[in-house]
Amino acid sequence: MSSVESFDVLIIGGGFAGASTAYNLAKKGLKVLLIDSKPWERIGDKPCGDAVSKEHFDRLGMPYPEGKELEQKIEGIKIYSPDMKTVWTVKGEGFELNAPAYNQRILREAEKGGVEIRDMTTAARPVFSDGFVRGAVLVDRRTNREYEVKAKVVVEATGYSMSVRSKLPPGHILAEPLDDKDTDIAYREVGYTSANIEEPEYLRIFITQQASPGGYWWYFPKGKDKVNVGLGIQGGMNYGSVHEYYRKYLSVYAPDLKEVKIRGGALVPTRRPISTLVWNGMLVVGDSAFTVNPVHGGGKGSAMISGYCAARAILNAFEVGSFDARTLWDANRCYLEMYGAKQASLEIFRRFLQKLSDADINYGMEKRVIREEDLLDASVSGDLHLSVADKAMRILAGLGRPSLLFKLKSVADFMGQMKSLYKRYPATPEGLERWKAEVKELIERFEIALR
Ligand SMILES: Cc1cc2nc3c(=O)[nH]c(=O)nc-3n(C[C@H](O)[C@H](O)[C@H](O)COP(=O)(O)OP(=O)(O)OC[C@H]3O[C@@H](n4cnc5c(N)ncnc54)[C@H](O)[C@@H]3O)c2cc1C
Known part of the structure; x- marks a missing residue:
């Protein structure tokens, strides 16, 4: 040395x-x-998909991307059901970046x-x-x-x-360490399209267990004729190669991608901090x-x-x-308050979503078992309010999928429990091991409830 x-x-x-x-x-x-x-x-x-909500920049006082750093201003996301019969539009400003x-x-x-x-x-x-x-x-x-x-x-x-x-x-x-099942294996390509993209100010997300098990496909415009297209699949499940899914389903989710300039994949952790x-x-x-x-x-x-x-x-x-x-220790308090507690409750939601079938998702989106607003609320706060679903449960219980609705209610309860456990994050390092054991126990109970 x-x-x-x-x-x-x-x-x-x-x-x-x-x-x-x-x-x-x-x-x-x-x-x-x-x-x-x-x-x-x-x-x-x-x-990366290169999409970041504007809220993060505002909250942290970070400068907005400008000039060549900004490829597309975003106004919202369109979320497609597996059968593509239901499309939800969730409004929210953001940026599609030239990340480097x-x-x-x-x-x-x-x-x-x-x-x-x-x-x-x-x-x-x-x-x-x-x-x-x-x-x-x-x-x-x-x-x-x-x-x-x-x-x-x-x-x-x-x-x-x-x-x-x-x-x-x-x-x-x-x-x-990181459990493989708490990861997504993601792959994307960036390239030019054969024709101008309709509504480039909207990101598109396609939920489909068939074409991206445990994840989703995305189509993120980078201007009127350039797009970032990719998918993620859950790790640790032996679902097969992400590249094979990409090749097999590209023509469904991005039929207009023609001239590819960048390709590559990586792993993403998808758990609590x-x-x-x-x-x-x-x-x-x-x-x-x-x-x-x-x-x-x-x-x-x-x-x-x-x-x-x-x-x-x-x-x-x-x-x-x-x-x-x-x-x-203050870094823990700061991060959990600003984001981490919500993240932990969203891990519960993720575990639930990954177990749904395409038929469940089609049904849930079409019948508005959860609505766009609920989803937006969950993504902002980590809370899932089920007043609407509760009502739906009463009306629909005799009709089709009561088990889905009951599960959703239980998911909302567990998300609340996780958030309150994070509110009780130890004030000093000494309490950490005990608190960790409580988190582990809550996740185990949730996994049993989901069966
Ligand atoms: C395909 C895909 C799509 C995604 N889409 C989105 C999206 O649309 N929006 C979004 O917000 N997030 C998205 N993400 C997640 C996002 O990319 C990451 O969360 C984020 O970039 C993480 O930033 P980071 O600084 O932690 O890590 P990184 O960006 O990975 O940076 C780590 C850096 O550390 C350096 N490094 C590593 N080891 C060493 C070492 N030993 N010594 C010196 N240097 C080292 C590396 O060279 C690298 O520059 C996506 C991820 C993937 C894989």
Whole structure:
């Protein structure tokens, strides 16, 4: 090892999570280093649908995408039932991004605010001693030089790879693994269309267990003649290859895709957030901390929220002069309040949705067992209000699928229980193991209720 350098904060990974952490730490007088394995011009370039709700930018005070960073302004989503006979329109403003361009702008702004950025630099492993993460061993990918960086706080923002926290000592609380069934295997292509797209300001989502089991197909316009098309399927279920589904059903969901420019896939975590985003000397943000929305798989907005919360906790830790789990704990409170509690209740909803048949979904959407408003409400707050479904239950009980309606009522109850459990998230690290056991027990009870 040739040398050791020292920083206040080392951020590993420059995607949306790492970039927003850096952006929120800029101009605060700290010595911050952000590294990414990729060359500058490829940072932020990862397989994605690139759609982000405007609300995230407003809430966090992040600049809106502009110029070439913005490919299409979004006004809402059209959700298609499996038989395509029912189409719901859910209104909501958003952006279809040129994600690398926006991501790199945020990094440049952080750099202007004093953050040092090194591209082509990989963290090989964390430096760990006396129960604290104290830095990382880095590799300069241009020269293969290995060197150590010491930092009072290390932020892991390595995306789905979890490539640093997975190398913590076995059993470390931040080494929490991911169950394959809590993932979606997603693939997308971006290209030009044979004709102009009708209503490019609407994203399209096709729910179909047949063509994307446990996930959905999407068609996200990037202007009048360019589109991002893809699908996700649930991991760990032996459903087969995502590429095969793509080839088999592309002509159904995007018959107009002609000239493909970009292709690629990746995995998405679809569960509640990691039990704690922090421990001694370390914070985890973004996909690495499972911050993705379990129902729709969008993770860029919540990655930015986790970055914001991490930065807030770090600034507080430097004021106090302590970097242990207890001091950094505020990142958990912040993230769970802003997004994570809702995420946990949506994991319950996701588990329910993945078990429905196409016939159930056709029926539920056509008969409005849940309505667009309920869905919107659930996606904003994580609550499923069933006043309408309750009424429907009485009317329809004798008609067709009472079991579906009864299940839905039970799902709503469990979602409420999960949210209230998250409201009781422990105030200090000491209560964590007990609380984790309660979460596990609630999920087990829900799985039994669903059978
Ligand atoms: C096909 C697909 C479609 C999606 N569609 C949407 C969508 O429409 N909207 C949405 O909001 N979300 C979507 N998502 C999810 C979204 O892409 C992610 O949630 C989000 O990009 C995560 O950001 P991140 O910063 O946590 O991770 P990443 O963007 O993965 O960034 C991690 C960075 O860390 C770097 N890195 C990793 N390991 C190391 C290391 N050891 N040393 C140095 N650098 C390292 C990587 O090079 C990378 O730049 C989709 C995901 C997929 C796969």
